[in-house]
Amino acid sequence: MKDELPEATTNTHLLGFNYELALPLGNSTTLGATYLRGSADPAKAPGRDGMNVYNLRAFAAPVTALPGLAFEAEYAREHNGKVLDATAWNLEASYEFSSIAWSPRLSYRYAFFQGDDTATSRSESFDPLFLGFYQWGTWFQGEIAGEYFVSNSNLISHQVRLQVAPLPSLGTGLIFYKFLFANPASVIPSGGTASSVTSSDIALEVDWYTDWKINDHFSASFLAAFASPGDGVAQAYGRTSDFWYAMIFAAYTY
Numbered sequence: 529m530k531d532e533l534p535e536a537t538t539n540t541h542l543l544g545f546n547y548e549l550a551l552p553l554g555n556s557t558t559l560g561a562t563y564l565r566g567s568a569d570p571a572k573a574p575g576r577d578g579m580n581v582y583n584l585r586a587f588a589a590p591v592t593a594l595p596g597l598a599f600e601a602e603y604a605r606e607h608n609g610k611v612l613d614a615t616a617w618n619l620e621a622s623y624e625f626s627s628i629a630w631s632p633r634l635s636y637r638y639a640f641f642q643g644d645d646t647a648t649s650r651s652e653s654f655d656p657l658f659l660g661f662y663q664w665g666t667w668f669q670g671e672i673a674g675e676y677f678v679s680n681s682n683l684i685s686h687q688v689r690l691q692v693a694p695l696p697s698l699g700t701g702l703i704f705y706k707f708l709f710a711n712p713a714s715v716i717p718s719g720g721t722a723s724s725v726t727s728s729d730i731a732l733e734v735d736w737y738t739d740w741k742i743n744d745h746f747s748a749s750f751l752a753a754f755a756s757p758g759d760g761v762a763q764a765y766g767r768t769s770d771f772w773y774a775m776i777f778a779a780y781t782y
Contacts, residue, residue, distance in 0.1 A: 542565070561583065563580070584603045587600050618640065639669065643714045716764075724763060733753065737750065
């Protein structure tokens, strides 16, 4: 259960189980499966009340001679009778050049989150449920787009990421995104009741980040981001000017 704002309370509860299995294949292989059962206020979140969530995922570094080569895959389905049926999935390939200074790691990820088909009575729009923070570029896709005007629903994202570690206590990287609507016809423009969005182009975004562990207690993160909105955002929200964003975050652990 998540404690929501009073004006947005849906009384959503999730109950389920998770299973992971490590296999002796290649350098590292892990398979995982999760099942969740949802309940909510049917008047505010009918798709969540009685929702079943099925999740399958895998991580593999299958080639012993290439320990830096790794693959990840994940598939999720949300089903709730005649109310909701939606899917999401992603694939990622990465390679870490451990023999090179700073151990650069280059990766590409494709992610798909289904959008609603307005021709059916049932919703096909994937519900992102409750996002958390794992690392840069995972749950929140894009420090501008992912936090301000897109969610993990009706979305296709292409991500290219380069990260390096100049020091054991210092990591930095660049993340490039191309965001697209999975189904632009289901996007409701600001102030509108029917979609006039014909372009799937959401935005192109570039994020730079640095994480610095100063000592055993203090850490700091620095971020700068740029996003250029596409025709889909111009049609839906009237935004044509570029976005700029910067952040400094400091933490003390005790």
